[in-house]
Amino acid sequence: MLSLKLAFKNLIGAGLRTWLNVFVLSLAFVIIIWHKGMLDGWDRQARTDMIAWECGGGQYWQQNYDPYDPFTLTESHAAMPGDAISKEKDGKLLPILISQGSIYPGGRIQSVLIKGIVPSQKILAIPSVVLDTGITEIPVLIGQHMAKANRLKIGDVFSMRWRTSSGAFDAADARVVRIFRSSVPSVDGGQLWVSLPTLQKMLNMPGQATLLVTSQGTINPVTFNGWKFKDLDFLLMDVTNIIKAKSASGVVLWFILLLLAMLAIFDTQVLSIFRRQKEIGTCVALGMTKGQVIRLFTVEGAMHSVFAIILAMAWGTPLLYLQATKGISMPVNSQDFGISMADVLYPVYSLGLVVTTTLIVFVTTTIVSFLPSRKIAKMNPTDAIRGKIK
Amino acid sequence: MENSQIIKITELVKDFPVGTGSFRALDHINLSFGKGEFAGLVGPSGSGKTTLLNIMGSLDTPSQGEVKVLDFNVGELSARESATLRKSKLGFIFQSYNLLPVYTVYENVEFPLLLLEFTAQERKKMVLDALEWVGLTPKMKSKPNMLSGGECQRVAIARAMVKKPMIVLADEPTANLDAENSHHILRTMEKLNRELNTSFLFATHDEKVISYLKRRIVLADGKVEIDEKTAITK
Ligand SMILES: Nc1ncnc2c1ncn2[C@@H]1O[C@H](COP(=O)(O)OP(=O)(O)O)[C@@H](O)[C@H]1O
Numbered sequence: 001m002l003s004l005k006l007a008f009k010n011l012i013g014a015g016l017r018t019w020l021n022v023f024v025l026s027l028a029f030v031i032i033i034w035h036k037g038m039l040d041g042w043d044r045q046a047r048t049d050m051i052a053w054e055c056g057g058g059q060y061w062q063q064n065y066d067p068y069d070p071f072t073l074t075e076s077h078a079a080m081p082g083d084a085i086s087k088e089k090d091g092k093l094l095p096i097l098i099s100q101g102s103i104y105p106g107g108r109i110q111s112v113l114i115k116g117i118v119p120s121q122k123i124l125a126i127p128s129v130v131l132d133t134g135i136t137e138i139p140v141l142i143g144q145h146m147a148k149a150n151r152l153k154i155g156d157v158f159s160m161r162w163r164t165s166s167g168a169f170d171a172a173d174a175r176v177v178r179i180f181r182s183s184v185p186s187v188d189g190g191q192l193w194v195s196l197p198t199l200q201k202m203l204n205m206p207g208q209a210t211l212l213v214t215s216q217g218t219i220n221p222v223t224f225n226g227w228k229f230k231d232l233d234f235l236l237m238d239v240t241n242i243i244k245a246k247s248a249s250g251v252v253l254w255f256i257l258l259l260l261a262m263l264a265i266f267d268t269q270v271l272s273i274f275r276r277q278k279e280i281g282t283c284v285a286l287g288m289t290k291g292q293v294i295r296l297f298t299v300e301g302a303m304h305s306v307f308a309i310i311l312a313m314a315w316g317t318p319l320l321y322l323q324a325t326k327g328i329s330m331p332v333n334s335q336d337f338g339i340s341m342a343d344v345l346y347p348v349y350s351l352g353l354v355v356t357t358t359l360i361v362f363v364t365t366t367i368v369s370f371l372p373s374r375k376i377a378k379m380n381p382t383d384a385i386r387g388k389i390k
Numbered sequence: 391m392e393n394s395q396i397i398k399i400t401e402l403v404k405d406f407p408v409g410t411g412s413f414r415a416l417d418h419i420n421l422s423f424g425k426g427e428f429a430g431l432v433g434p435s436g437s438g439k440t441t442l443l444n445i446m447g448s449l450d451t452p453s454q455g456e457v458k459v460l461d462f463n464v465g466e467l468s469a470r471e472s473a474t475l476r477k478s479k480l481g482f483i484f485q486s487y488n489l490l491p492v493y494t495v496y497e498n499v500e501f502p503l504l505l506l507e508f509t510a511q512e513r514k515k516m517v518l519d520a521l522e523w524v525g526l527t528p529k530m531k532s533k534p535n536m537l538s539g540g541e542c543q544r545v546a547i548a549r550a551m552v553k554k555p556m557i558v559l560a561d562e563p564t565a566n567l568d569a570e571n572s573h574h575i576l577r578t579m580e581k582l583n584r585e586l587n588t589s590f591l592f593a594t595h596d597e598k599v600i601s602y603l604k605r606r607i608v609l610a611d612g613k614v615e616i617d618e619k620t621a622i623t624k
């Protein structure tokens with residue numbers, strides 16, 4: 001097509017200014033893909049980790065259980081249904097019992113959740129097997145944030161207090177047998193893990209549980225009377241919402257980046273139409289219609305985006321590839337976000353992301369190039385030929 | 391229209407809006423041009439030469455009267471039709487050359503042929519011929535900013551002539567050139583007029599150009615004062 005050929009020549013001929021615009025646009029292009037890739041990577045990591053550490057294939061909640069209201073905890077436990085017990089034997093279900101309690105590390109008092117987990121379980125990534133040990137104190141397992149907050153180390157002994165099912169207080173010594181690292185704050189902060197049979201004995205609640213975690217990949221869960229099934233969509237709602245909120249604020253960033261690049265191109269177009277009116281007049285004299293000249297200038301402006309995309313591929317691909325394989329260290333604490341965030345994030349760049357971004361950049365550049373070009377239609381060719389238009 | 395007549399102007403009036411009123415730049419012009427003419431609109435600055443040339447080139451339209459160029463009625467053409475007329479039948483030469491700055495000499499001359507959709511092979515032959523006519527074959531890879539004024543105007547002549555148009559309209563083609571270059575391009579155009587029988591219509595007040603004209607039309611205040619065949623005076 002003629003206008004493509006001519007536009008290409010004009011753009012190359014414009015030299016430095018072209019490359020400056022192309023560079024700015026390619027920067028915006030790569031940053032947008034990188035930023036969105038980070039969010040997608042975080043989303044994937046948070047989901048994977050939360051499934052592995054906390055959610056499994058979904059959870060049954062004892063019908064009174066409400067994680068946001070700790071005062072209901074004393075009411076939210078029940079004996080496991082018979083079907084559930086056989087599923088547990090098959091390794092398809094993991095009962096967890098939760099109780100409130102206090103610990104006294106170094107003389108301070110600290111309110112905690114005590115969670116009982118089957119030591120031999122394989123459904124969650126929590127290293128519960130270490131709880132199966134014959135020491136005189138109650139063996140407890142904590143996460144590193146819990147350890148840091150209470151200045152606890154492996155081997156530390158502290159006293160622990162709780163209420164039994166009859167409401168009476170009871171106390172015993174506990175010993176930290178292991179500190180685990182997890183990116184999932186909801187299995188770490190303000191809680192400690194003990195063996196389920198131990199906790200059932202402590203509370204005098206034999207065979208009881210608060211939660212039943214199903215194994216990953218559970219589909220069509222059966223219903224248990226007195227228990228409500230919470231699927232992954234529900235359990236991961238926080239992840240969905242936070243990523244959505246971050247994407248929304250990301251859109252602002254992308255908009256600003258694109259706006260900057262578009263301003264540069266718009267400015268170039270306006271200037272070039274003003275400076276090249278003699279050329280425009282000449283093209284008309286040589287037999288182009290104004291429509292053809294407008295098309296030529298629009299194609300010329302839009303071609304910035306084609307160059308920018310090629311340039312972005314050239315320098316962006318190795319960079320983004322490196323980040324996707326080596327990961328990016330996150331300086332922030334996952335506890336600050338309320339959802340899982342690993343220390344190292346691996347951005348995920350999907351084909352859809354690249355294609356969508358490319359289209360957006362191309363379409364906006366074309367529009368921005370077209371808008372000032374419409375001015376050509378109003379030009380008087382006899383004045384334009386002499387470069388007389390002010 | 392007579393067979394050899396290529397432009398016929400009857401009772402042409404051109405008014406430009408000025409402020410609240412209007413200014414009459416051309417006042418009841420009657421003229422006709424035949425094939426192969428080498429004619430000039432002559433007169434002081436502001437007499438209407440450029441305006442008349444622009445209307446004949448279908449870059450502007452009459453306010454009144456009729457201008458027929460190769461049987462096309464300039465006042466009634468659509469934008470597309472008038473572009474087609476310029477593209478295929480007319481060549482333009484301007485005072486300030488108006489070359490496309492990012493293109494080489496070769497590409498500038500090739501441009502009208504691209505618009506006419508000639509094949510690459512045809513284009514090459516035609517461009518090389520045109521460069522030969524104006525003696526710029528050795529400079530075909532240069533950009534306009536590397537050429538002298540005279541050379542630029544010769545490129546413009548090659549660009550106007552490359553498609554062998556019926557009519558070439560040249561507005562003050564020597565105004566930016568020194569005497570030697572002026573004579574050079576005038577001899578070039580005279581030769582092309584003779585060899586290809588292309589009509590050349592000038593707008594000029596340059597004595598050097600006037601001395602080459604075979605017909606002189608003197609304009610004053612938008613009216614034709616004199617229209618005469620001239621003996622070559624040089
Ligand atoms: N677009 C225009 N608007 C108003 N007046 C114009 C316009 N173009 C030309 N004129 C006037 O018409 C007259 C003839 O102009 P022009 O044809 O350029 O003269 P010449 O080429 O003989 O010097 C001048 O007085 C000029 O000021």
Ligand SMILES: [Mg+2]
Nearest residue numbers: 439440441593
């Ligand atoms: Mg003039």
